[in-house]
Amino acid sequence: MLALLAPRRAWGADKAADGLDLQALMAGLAAVPERRATFQETRRFAALDQPLLSTGRLLYRRPAYFSKTTDWPQPETLVVDGGRLVLTAGNEAPRVLDLGAVPELRTLVDAIRGPLAGDLAALRRAFSVTAAGAAGGWTLGLVPLDPRAARLLRQAEVSGRGSEVLAVRLVQANGDEQQMAIRPLP
């Protein structure tokens, strides 16, 4: 009984057990209008006996622009602007997707874009949000509320320090996972 009540109370107060102020953390994230970073990504698949690595650049601009440019080993650009997703692989023609038409994809995008935007209320509409750590080293746990979305994303973890986001980990329904180490650029 207590176990059921505990997280509810913690969210109500927007404080994790060890005193992380979730409201303040989100406000700090929301205060950054633009972020540039490089990333190194590691993907682990149950179907493959070794991880796949890639590197590239990230750009976020408030409120809803996000781009991920993979430089190595296979060039690809993923741009999300509002409700539109454009994916360009190598020299192929860009593929345009409407996020409104594919809610599970929107959930996946919002797991990354939501913490950067710092809008806690919006985040809670799509995910059950947990927080751990302190301002000096925090982790947000996001679990999609919509069971359809859970097919693309079982769980997301976004971690960082202060108002910097330093890592994103996405776990698929089948346990495959994707870990991104992020190094912010000035």
Place this chain on the structure above:
Amino acid sequence: MRRAVPVLGALLAAGLLLAAALSLITVRTDMADFLPQGGTEAARLVMQEARAGSATGLILLGIEDAPTAELARISTASAAGLRDSGLFSVVAGGQAALADTEGADLFARRYLLAPADFDTPALRRGLEDLLRQLRSSTAPLATQFGLADPPGAFGALLRSWIGSSQVRTVDGAWFAPDRDRALLLARTRAGGMNVLAQEAATAAIEAAFRAAGPGPARLLIAGPAVFARDAARAIKADVHRIATVSTALVMLLLWWRFRSPLVIAAIAAPVVLSVAAAAVAVQAAYGAVHGVALGFGATMLGVSLDYPVLMIGHRKRGEPAAATRARIGPAFILAVVTAVLGLSAMVLSGFPGLAQLGIFAAAGLAPAAAAPGWRRPG
């Protein structure tokens, strides 16, 4: 007055017979009866699809003339209303164009729908492509579908179906790409050529739209089923108008010529009787009577007016009815036989609806000629 009794009695009896016949028969309004049956296997398949294929029950709905968010709301609410009506097997207007179970069915039959190569070089190409997908942002899709489908047949199938379609989605509702019009797609459970069922479907659509609180928004409906229904409505209206106008004109003409309600009654009785007999004959032959055959058939049976008119017209003053009958009988019978033969040629038509019309007219003429026309007032 003494003479009025048998004439009015005959008209009354004929009227009762017609009422009985009309309550007995099943009236069909399926417009496919007026499409040809097809001479070859392929033509028959196409006709079968045109009559009852999955596309015939498709109805396209557009909602426009309101703010975008409002249109999306009306569209979603209308779709919910349509689903609740139970008249539609598919109501689509939002995200899930393909239900999960349908997606799984298609995936299970992917190599029947899109043949794939399984030789070594082709599989190698497929697997290399799969690896590329696993490195890309579409990796979740690749693990969901690609691992079980190295040749990529399912993806190719979906891409070929999507084609160049450019539907936008706003708040979970489909919109036309170039204007503010919410789009819904519905498929009726009944066939598209079943006009009565389509009328019910249209009523359900309009009710669902009104229940959604449309405000200033406007509903547009199109689709094969809607065209069939409109065509049936137009035919019904034409038949009704032709029947009314021609009945009135014939009555006027007869009144002008004979100036006797009794003569008109005597002339009407065989016509009414012939319609009753014809309807029963077609019902017996086809198990139903098409509304169009009934309408036009009744109009064609107007020629049976001629028979009593001929009798009355050829009768000399003071001549007994039997004498007139004997005098013009052979020529009269010849005329009736040629008319029946001429009309029954329609039975050979490739259109079931026209064949019905032929039986209707031929079966109606015989009793009209045989019976009460001869019992005219003296």
